[in-house]
Amino acid sequence: MSDGPGGSYTRDDLTTPTRSKERAAWDEETVHAILDAGSLCHLGFVRDGAPVVLPTLYARVGNRLYLHGSTGSRPLRGARGEQGLPVCVTVTHLDGLVLAKSAFHHSVNYRSVVAHGTAHQVTDPAELRLALDAIVDQVLPGRSADCRPANAKELAATAVVRLELERVSAKTRTGGVNDEEEDLGLPYWAGVVPVAPAHGTPLPSPHTDAEVPAYLRERPC
Amino acid sequence: MSDGPGGSYTRDDLTTPTRSKERAAWDEETVHAILDAGSLCHLGFVRDGAPVVLPTLYARVGNRLYLHGSTGSRPLRGARGEQGLPVCVTVTHLDGLVLAKSAFHHSVNYRSVVAHGTAHQVTDPAELRLALDAIVDQVLPGRSADCRPANAKELAATAVVRLELERVSAKTRTGGVNDEEEDLGLPYWAGVVPVAPAHGTPLPSPHTDAEVPAYLRERPC
Structure with a gap:
């Protein structure tokens, strides 16, 4: 568990990678920055003894993740009970292609977070609304205040x-x-190709007369 | 199993989503196109009864995936035996932010593939070389022919x-x-923001005199 603002998450056997330990970190600042830079995670759980990995949207609120699903989806059935559902949630950003002189040293630059724990379904309507707004804002900061809020029926279906x-x-x-060292003189191009997600021109729906809002226009891409 | 070129993968309970079935597809053309558009997957497996999801690089070669790891890494230990390691491999591309008039109808455009099966470690040196080259070419098509091939020691360490x-x-x-229907007149901006990975200017290593190669220069981004 984190020991407060500026603290660190638990460093134990489960959270320590077997490879490239020097690339690992457990401090909140690093973990939160990686989580806050994305909105799509990969949710892993076990069904009938076998692993299942599904993409879904998430939001970080303090030291919590909220993961979006829909009533009836497989992972969430297991999260309804008191015991909850053991999950592993992974968020990865690909930042660059690392092209070495040798095939062996090819790699990628990346930032990833792996979170282990037990997921529980959110049932409290106030928390559900907070979570849904947070997921909308994680996709596009500022957006939840600029759309129609969910009504009771929609919340019940979320x-x-x-x-x-x-x-x-x-x-x-x-x-x-x-x-x-012995490969440095080889004539191949070597270096890094930066990679980052880019946003294209917003495509308004046929029912939109509004100007492109500032939170969308000013988004870095 | 696929029934040959232009065929389809098995459609059964495991490969049929519980939600939004109309968005699902099993044909090779769709599955391969999604796999070929990426190089980073999320590999799920079960360790001590709990799910683990790790990002790694992959390549598709025909009706096979090759996943990169390193000797000693946790998932691969289990793949060494004859029984292999039950895995779920998921590849997801985020294509757009779907901003609706209502919070409830916010969504994302995406393409994803979920593959269930049993992973086995590649031990044959010729297959290992083919797989390593394929993984390099999946990251950047054409690259494996323009770097020093792996030697025996490097292959043994891969x-x-x-x-x-x-x-x-x-x-x-x-x-x-x-x-x-009843939300269409609301004054909020609604529409889709396209998202795609973009490549920045290649940054050569200090030991590179070579021109930026054509396969890198001409890459769409």
Whole structure:
């Protein structure tokens, strides 16, 4: 569990990678920054003994993740009971292609967070509304205040699960190529190609007369 | 199992989503196009009864996926035995933010593939070399022919697992906003913001005199 603002998540066997430990981090600042930079996660759970990994939207609120689902979806059925559903939630940003002189040293730059824990379905209407707004704002900050809020029927049809951030780690690769000394003179191009998601021109629906809002126009891309 | 070129993957309970079935597809063309558009997957497996999801690089070669790992990494230990390791491999591309008039109808456009099966470690040196080259080319097509090939020692230090594509499905959301009829007149901006990964200017390593190669220069981004 985090020990407060500026603190760290639990560093134990589960949250310590077996490889490239020097790329791992457990501090809240690093973990939260990676989570806050995305809106799509991969949710893993076990069904009939076998792993299942599904993409879904999430939001971070303090030391919690809210994951979007819908009533009837497989993962959420398990999260309804008191016991909850053991999950692993992973968020990854691809930041660059690392092209080395040798095939072996090719790599990618990335930032990832892996969170282990037990997910529970959100049933309280106030928390459900907060979670739904947070998920909308995670996709596009400022958006939840500029659309029609969910009504009672819509809230009842929205399934969200909560995961406390406790057993969490980050892993990051940054920087340049790690070539072997004896390969440095080889004539191949080596270096890093930066990668980042870019937003195209917003395409208004046929029923939109409004100007493109500032929170959308000013979004970095 | 796929029934050959232009065929379909198995459509059964495991590969049929419980939600939004109309967005699902099982044909090879759709599945392969989604897999070929990426290089980063999320690999799920079960350890001590709990789910684990890790990001890794992959390549598709025909009806197989090769997943990159490294000797000693947790998932691959389980893939070494004859029984192999039950896995779920998911690839997701975020294509757009769908901003509706109502919070409830906010969504994202995406393409995803979910593959269930048993992963086995690649031990044959020729297959290992093929897989490593394929993974390099998946990150950047044409690259494996323009770097130093792996030597025997490097191949021995590279762990790759193989997953036959058999129980596989694709899921896609495309298009515009699905608003409620009664919300269409609301004054909020609604529409779709396209999203796609973009490549920045290649940053050469200090040991690179070569020109930026054509396969990198001409890459769409």
